[in-house]
Amino acid sequence: MHIVTAKEMYEIDRFAIEKGGIDGRILMENAGRAIVDQITNLVDNTERILVLVGSGNNGGDGFVIARNLLNKGYEVIVLQLVADEKIKGDAAYHKQLFINFKGKIQLVQEVTVVEQYLSNADVVIDAMLGIGISGEVRQPFKQVIEVVNKLEMLTISVDIPSGVPADEGVANFTAIKADYTFVVELPKLSLYLEYCSPFYGQWRLVEIGLPHTTFSQDNLIETWNQKNVVETLPKRNRYSHKGSHGKGLVIGGSHTMPGSVAMTAKAALRSGSGLITVGTVQEAIPSIASYCMEATYISFLSNEGIITGLPAIDFSSYDALAIGMGMGRSESTASITKKVIVDAKIPILIDADGLQHIKGDLPLIKQRQHPTVLTPHPGEMAMLTGYSVKEILTSPFKVSKQFAREHGVYLILKGVHTIISDPNGRQWVNTTGNAGLAKGGSGDVLSGILLSMMMQNQSLNDALTNGCFIHGASADILVSEQRSKQDLVATDVIDGLTSVFRTLI
Numbered sequence: 143m144h145i146v147t148a149k150e151m152y153e154i155d156r157f158a159i160e161k162g163g164i165d166g167r168i169l170m171e172n173a174g175r176a177i178v179d180q181i182t183n184l185v186d187n188t189e190r191i192l193v194l195v196g197s198g199n200n201g202g203d204g205f206v207i208a209r210n211l212l213n214k215g216y217e218v219i220v221l222q223l224v225a226d227e228k229i230k231g232d233a234a235y236h237k238q239l240f241i242n243f244k245g246k247i248q249l250v251q252e253v254t255v256v257e258q259y260l261s262n263a264d265v266v267i268d269a270m271l272g273i274g275i276s277g278e279v280r281q282p283f284k285q286v287i288e289v290v291n292k293l294e295m296l297t298i299s300v301d302i303p304s305g306v307p308a309d310e311g312v313a314n315f316t317a318i319k320a321d322y323t324f325v326v327e328l329p330k331l332s333l334y335l336e337y338c339s340p341f342y343g344q345w346r347l348v349e350i351g352l353p354h355t356t357f358s359q360d361n362l363i364e365t366w367n368q369k370n371v372v373e374t375l376p377k378r379n380r381y382s383h384k385g386s387h388g389k390g391l392v393i394g395g396s397h398t399m400p401g402s403v404a405m406t407a408k409a410a411l412r413s414g415s416g417l418i419t420v421g422t423v424q425e426a427i428p429s430i431a432s433y434c435m436e437a438t439y440i441s442f443l444s445n446e447g448i449i450t451g452l453p454a455i456d457f458s459s460y461d462a463l464a465i466g467m468g469m470g471r472s473e474s475t476a477s478i479t480k481k482v483i484v485d486a487k488i489p490i491l492i493d494a495d496g497l498q499h500i501k502g503d504l505p506l507i508k509q510r511q512h513p514t515v516l517t518p519h520p521g522e523m524a525m526l527t528g529y530s531v532k533e534i535l536t537s538p539f540k541v542s543k544q545f546a547r548e549h550g551v552y553l554i555l556k557g558v559h560t561i562i563s564d565p566n567g568r569q570w571v572n573t574t575g576n577a578g579l580a581k582g583g584s585g586d587v588l589s590g591i592l593l594s595m596m597m598q599n600q601s602l603n604d605a606l607t608n609g610c611f612i613h614g615a616s617a618d619i620l621v622s623e624q625r626s627k628q629d630l631v632a633t634d635v636i637d638g639l640t641s642v643f644r645t646l647i
């Protein structure tokens with residue numbers, strides 16, 4: 143599903159009205175009614191409802207909601223926070239309907255009076271500000287937002303919690319902390335920003351009759367969900383053999399960090415790879431092999447437990463390779479990483495210490511004729527780009543797109559909402575995963591799943607989005623059935639792959 147910026151949402155709205163011929167007042171009615179259907183599942187009609195409305199169409203939705211709740215027997219009061227003349231167009235039309243239906247509207251701008259009304263209500267519907275907000279929230283909204291948040295009553299936001307920007311790039315704002323948000327038609331970008339999404343509370347989309355078209359050529363961002371995975375994940379052919387599902391190479395590990403490559407290799411095998419070879423230091427091989435007996439091993443030259451030399455490897459005999467996990471950050475591992483990037487004429491995934499090593503050599507990656515996949519977390523992304531972590535989290539879509547285009551890479555920016563960007567600037571947001579994944583080893587497991595997907599017969603975009611989905615889905619299934627977010631560890635996520643594949647294939 144397409145994720146929209148405010149600008150794109152307005153384009154779709156304009157298209158529906160101007161070209162499609164639908165009346166904006168009908169769209170507003172649809173929005174309000176669809177949201178009322180949701181509210182009636184949450185709130186029973188003995189509860190007193192206060193609807194806070196502002197000057198725009200978000201407030202217009204508020205009037206439709208108030209009228210339809212009134213019709214259903216709820217006790218409803220609308221607090222209008224702006225002067226009468228500010229309410230125009232479709233919103234004014236629906237305000238008049240509410241009045242015609244004997245609805246009660248109080249024009250209030252002093253926060254103390256708003257507070258009194260709030261103390262006599264059970265539920266607040268937030269229809270103050272929608273996607274039309276610009277700049278810092280002004281008074282009286284700022285104070286009202288603070289009061290609503292302080293009271294901690296059931297708060298339901300219309301389209302977007304008032305004050306939350308629709309788009310990325312705004313780090314500091316005052317906004318309603320909603321318990322529920324009913325998002326009109328399409329998800330807004332801020333739903334996938336980790337500093338904005340908590341404000342939405344639980345959220346759901348409501349359909350109002352707009353087409354799901356996109357007019358933007360430059361901002362293609364989509365969610366990637368189970369349906370997409372089922373449609374694109376290759377089915378295993380009965381007549382296939384181990385060579386048909388990819389022969390992958392994993393380079394990394396060190397005496398003190400053998401677990402990383404072990405988990406990458408095991409995850410790759412559990413995700414369908416035909417053959418996996420691990421290239422690592424001699425002293426780590428016995429412990430890795432005891433965990434991952436299905437892999438084969440190449441012993442690399444080492445000194446004090448760190449890889450120091452690359453043996454002669456025919457990279458062309460592999461379908462893809464992953465490098466960097468648990469490798470350490472010495473001069474020798476840096477030069478090996480660079481040599482692999484130049485010599486290996488196959489798709490490469492670079493993670494962890496490998497990312498540190500390429501920072502000064504990004505042109506080498508751009509020159510590659512084969513795909514390169516980078517999998518940084520925000521800290522590594524900051525190291526690669528020179529932006530601060532805060533800047534990256536404030537504009538993760540923009541920063542990733544820019545980086546993927548500039549360096550010709552596939553970029554997976556890991557996070558609560560992992561963003562996958564391709565070299566053409568297309569982007570996807572993964573929809574699975576939970577806080578249980580915020581542990582050491584998660585990234586190594588993801589690299590293994592991705593390596594495997596990169597070798598299966600699918601487009602690289604599908605491979606990467608599917609890999610991220612499957613990784614998060616394993617954690618989700620485990621947390622819902624047997625583990626908790628507390629005790630989930632990376633190797634569990636590998637074991638959980640069985641449940642994911644059983645539901646997907």
Ligand SMILES: NC(=O)C1=CN([C@@H]2O[C@H](COP(=O)(O)OP(=O)(O)OC[C@H]3O[C@@H](n4cnc5c(N)ncnc54)[C@H](OP(=O)(O)O)[C@@H]3O)[C@@H](O)[C@H]2O)[C@@H](O)CC1
Pocket residue numbers: 151152154155169170173196197198199200201202203228270271272273274275276277278279280281283300301302326350352
């Ligand atoms: N297809 C759709 O998209 C549909 C959308 N619909 C709904 O419409 C909503 C978008 O409506 P919208 O465009 O009227 O904007 P919205 O956010 O209600 O208000 C903007 C007003 O707020 C004000 N204001 C601005 N910044 C401010 C600030 N910092 N601090 C304080 N005030 C500020 C500014 O007024 P000003 O005081 O500047 O005159 C401006 O006029 C959308 O979220 C959805 O709910 C549905 O009805 C169905 C179809």
Ligand SMILES: [K+]
Pocket residue numbers: 200268269270271272299300301302303304
């Ligand atoms: K709102």
